[in-house]
Amino acid sequence: MDSPVPAMAEAPKGAPYDPAGLERGSAGPGGQKTAEHIGKSPGQLMWQRFKRDRAGVISAYVVGFFVLVAIFAPLISKLYGKSPYTLYNSASGKPELFDALGYPIKPNGGISGEFWFGLEPILGRDVFTLLIYSIRTSLAIAVAVTLLTVTIGVLLGVAAGFTGGRTDTLIGRFTDLMLAFPSQLFFVAFMPVITAMFVAPEDATPTWLRVAVLIGILAALGWMRMARIVRGVALAMREREFVEAAKVSGASNWRIIRKEMLPNLVTPILVQGTFELPTVVTSAAGLSFLGVGLVNPTPDWGLMFSRAADVSETVPTFMFFPGIAMVIFVVAFNLLGDSVRDAFDPKAAR
Amino acid sequence: MLRFLIRRTIGALIILLILSAVCFFLFFAIPRDPARISCGEKCTPENLELIRRSLGLDDPVPVQYWNFLSGIFAGRSYPTGDCPAPCLGRSFVHDENVLTLIQDRFPTTLSLTIGAAVVFLVFGVGAGMIAAWRRGTALDKFVSGSSLVIGSLQIYFIGPLVLWALVYSTGLFGDPAYNAITENPWKWMVGLILPWAVLSTIFASNYTRMVRSTMIEQLQEEHVRTAKAKGMSSGTVFFRYAWRGALIPVVTIFGIDLGTLLGGAIITEFTFSLPGLGALSIASVFKADLPVLMGVLLFSSTMIILMNVLVDAAYAFIDPRIRLS
Numbered sequence: 001m002d003s004p005v006p007a008m009a010e011a012p013k014g015a016p017y018d019p020a021g022l023e024r025g026s027a028g029p030g031g032q033k034t035a036e037h038i039g040k041s042p043g044q045l046m047w048q049r050f051k052r053d054r055a056g057v058i059s060a061y062v063v064g065f066f067v068l069v070a071i072f073a074p075l076i077s078k079l080y081g082k083s084p085y086t087l088y089n090s091a092s093g094k095p096e097l098f099d100a101l102g103y104p105i106k107p108n109g110g111i112s113g114e115f116w117f118g119l120e121p122i123l124g125r126d127v128f129t130l131l132i133y134s135i136r137t138s139l140a141i142a143v144a145v146t147l148l149t150v151t152i153g154v155l156l157g158v159a160a161g162f163t164g165g166r167t168d169t170l171i172g173r174f175t176d177l178m179l180a181f182p183s184q185l186f187f188v189a190f191m192p193v194i195t196a197m198f199v200a201p202e203d204a205t206p207t208w209l210r211v212a213v214l215i216g217i218l219a220a221l222g223w224m225r226m227a228r229i230v231r232g233v234a235l236a237m238r239e240r241e242f243v244e245a246a247k248v249s250g251a252s253n254w255r256i257i258r259k260e261m262l263p264n265l266v267t268p269i270l271v272q273g274t275f276e277l278p279t280v281v282t283s284a285a286g287l288s289f290l291g292v293g294l295v296n297p298t299p300d301w302g303l304m305f306s307r308a309a310d311v312s313e314t315v316p317t318f319m320f321f322p323g324i325a326m327v328i329f330v331v332a333f334n335l336l337g338d339s340v341r342d343a344f345d346p347k348a349a350r
Numbered sequence: 351m352l353r354f355l356i357r358r359t360i361g362a363l364i365i366l367l368i369l370s371a372v373c374f375f376l377f378f379a380i381p382r383d384p385a386r387i388s389c390g391e392k393c394t395p396e397n398l399e400l401i402r403r404s405l406g407l408d409d410p411v412p413v414q415y416w417n418f419l420s421g422i423f424a425g426r427s428y429p430t431g432d433c434p435a436p437c438l439g440r441s442f443v444h445d446e447n448v449l450t451l452i453q454d455r456f457p458t459t460l461s462l463t464i465g466a467a468v469v470f471l472v473f474g475v476g477a478g479m480i481a482a483w484r485r486g487t488a489l490d491k492f493v494s495g496s497s498l499v500i501g502s503l504q505i506y507f508i509g510p511l512v513l514w515a516l517v518y519s520t521g522l523f524g525d526p527a528y529n530a531i532t533e534n535p536w537k538w539m540v541g542l543i544l545p546w547a548v549l550s551t552i553f554a555s556n557y558t559r560m561v562r563s564t565m566i567e568q569l570q571e572e573h574v575r576t577a578k579a580k581g582m583s584s585g586t587v588f589f590r591y592a593w594r595g596a597l598i599p600v601v602t603i604f605g606i607d608l609g610t611l612l613g614g615a616i617i618t619e620f621t622f623s624l625p626g627l628g629a630l631s632i633a634s635v636f637k638a639d640l641p642v643l644m645g646v647l648l649f650s651s652t653m654i655i656l657m658n659v660l661v662d663a664a665y666a667f668i669d670p671r672i673r674l675s
Binding site: 190305308316322335 | 519
C-alpha cells in the first residue's frame with residue numbers, strides 16, 4: 001500500500017484514481033527489471049502485457065467485429081440482398097408475411113431462411129439489416145461524441161493542470177457546476193429545445209440536424225470526467241523532472257505541453273475513452289428509446305428497443321436481437337478498457 | 351459542522367442560481383417563440399395568445415427571469431390562477447402550479463428510489479463483500495463475472511424482458527403500478543417489486559465491484575493487520591475494521607446515485623408507466639410544457655446538490671481523520 005493514510009484522507013475528493021501511476025514514483029512497474037523488460041520501450045512492454053491477457057484479446061476481437069460490422073454494413077446488406085429501408089409491409093414488399101395489425105405471421109417474429117432475424121413489426125423492415133445499420137448509426141454517433149469529449153476534456157484539463165492557480169480553480173468550479181446538472185433529464189429536456197432553435201415549428205426536422213444536436217448535447221455534458229483525469233495527470237506531471245528539465249532548457253509552454261505532456265496523456269485518455277464510448281452508445285439509445293433522440297425510419301439501436309418494448313407482448317423475439325447485441329457490445333468494451341488499463345499500469349490490477 | 355453546512359448551503363444556492371439562469375435562458379431566450387413551440391403543430395391564434403399571456407412573454411427575458419426568481423419567494427399570480435410562494439411557475443397544459451405537480455409525482459419517485467436503493471445496497475454490497483471474503487475462489491470469479499454482465503444490462507432491454515417473462519406470458523406478477531404506502535403497504539410493495547428489481551440491477555454491480563476492490567485493499571492495511579495480529583476474530587476484523595474503511599467510496603457513489611434517482615428515474619418510470627417525476631418530465635417534453643420542465647430540472651439539481659453536501663458531511667462521521675473545512 002503505497003500511501004494508506006493520505007489516500008484515505010483524499011478519498012472525498014474523488015476516487016484516488018491514478019491513471020498514469022505518476023504518484024508512485026519513477027521506479028517503474030514493480031520496481032524490478034527482469035530480462036524481458038530490458039531494451040523495450042514502455043509501449044512494447046504494454047503490448048507484451050496486453051497480449052498475455054486472454055480476456056482482453058478476446059474482447060478486442062469482439063470490439064473489432066462490431067467496428068467492422070458498422071463500417072461494412074452497406075456491403076454486408078448488399079451481399080445479404082436487403083436494405084434497412086425496405087418496408088416489406090407495403091404492397092411492393094411482401095404483405096403476405098404480415099397480419100392485419102402489421103405483425104409478422106410466421107412464429108418467432110417471422111424468422112426464416114430469407115429473413116434471418118425475422119421482420120420488424122409495424123414498419124416491416126428486415127431485422128438483420130436494421131440491426132447492423134443501427135449499430136453503424138450508434139457507433140458513428142458515439143465515436144463523434146467521444147472525440148469531442150476528449151478534445152474538450154484535454155483542452156480544459158491541460159489548461160487547469162498545467163497552469164494551476166486561478167485558472168485551475170475556475171475550471172474546477174465550472175466542472176463541478178456541470179456535474180450538478182441532472183444529465184439524463186437535461187438531455188431529455190434540451191433535445192427538443194435546441195432542435196427548435198434551428199427549425200421552424202411547422203417544418204420537419206432533418207435527420208442530420210437531429211444527429212448533430214444529439215452529438216452536441218451528449219458532448220456538452222460528457223467531458224467532465226475526462227477533464228478531471230487529464231487535469232490530475234497534468235498536475236502530477238508538472239512536478240516531474242523531465243518537465244522541469246524542459247523548462248530549464250528554455251522550452252516554451254506550448255512545446256512542453258505538446259512534446260512532454262501529450263505523449264504521456266495518450267494512455268489515460270485511451271483508457272477513459274474506451275470506458276466512455278459504450279456509455280455514450282447506451283445513453284444515446286436511451287434518448288431514442290424515450291422518443292427524444294432519433295426518429296424512424298432512421299435505423300437506430302435505441303429505436304429498436306422502443307419498438308421492442310411496444311411489441312414485447314406479442315412479438316417477444318424481436319427484443320433479443322438488439323438486446324443481446326448491446327450486452328455483448330458493452331461487456332466487450334468494458335473488458336477491453338480493464339485490460340488496456342491493466343496492461344498500462346499493472347499495479348492498478350486487483 | 352455548522353460553519354461547514356452554512357458554507358455549503360451558500361455554495362449550493364449559487365450553483366442553483368447559475369443553473370436556473372442557464373436553463374431559463376435556454377428555454378425562453380433562444381427559441382424563436384416559446385409560446386409558438388408550446389402551442390404545438392395545430393395552433394389557434396387564441397391558444398397562442400393565452401400561452402403568451404400566461405408565460406408573461408410580453409416582458410423582456412431578464413424581467414421574466416426576475417419574475418420567476420421573485421415568484422419563488424413571494425408567489426405570483428397568473429391570469430389562470432394564483433401561485434403562492436414558493437412558486438416555480440404554472441403549467442398551462444395542466445392548468446396547475448408546477449410545485450403542486452411535483453408534489454403529486456414525488457411520492458412515486460421516492461418509493462421507487464427507496465425500494466431500489468435497499469435492493470441494490472443489500473445485493474450489491476453483499477456480493478462485493480462475499481467476493482472479497484472468498485477472494486480468488488470460484489465464488490469470487492462467479493460474482494465478479496456476473497456483476498460485469500449485469501452491469502452491462504440496460505433498463506430499456508431488461509424492463510420489457512421482465513414484463514414479457516413475468517407479466518404478459520406467465521402472469522406471475524400484475525402490471526407494475528404505484529399505490530400509496532399510506533393506503534395499503536402490501537399493494538405498494540407488490541406493485542413496485544418489478545421496477546425495484548430492474549432499476550437496482552444496473553446499480554448493484556457498481557457497488558459489487560467497488561466494495562470488492564476496496565475491501566481487498568483494506569484487508570491489507572496496517573490497522574487491519576494489527577487487529578489480526580492482536581488475535582481478533584476474523585469476523586470482527588472483516589466487519590469492524592476493513593468494512594469501515596471501505597465505507598467511504600460506498601457512501602460517495604450512494605449519494606450520487608440517490609441524488610440522481612430522486613430527480614426521477616426517467617427510463618424506468620417510462621418503461622413501467624409509473625407516474626413519477628421522470629414520467630412528468632418526459633410528458634412535459636412532448637407537450638413542450640416549459641414551466642414544468644424548468645421546475646423539475648431545478649428540483650432534480652437540488653436533490654443532486656443536497657446529496658453531495660450530505661455525503662461530505664457523512665465522511666466526518668465515518669472517518670474522524672477527515673476535517674470539514
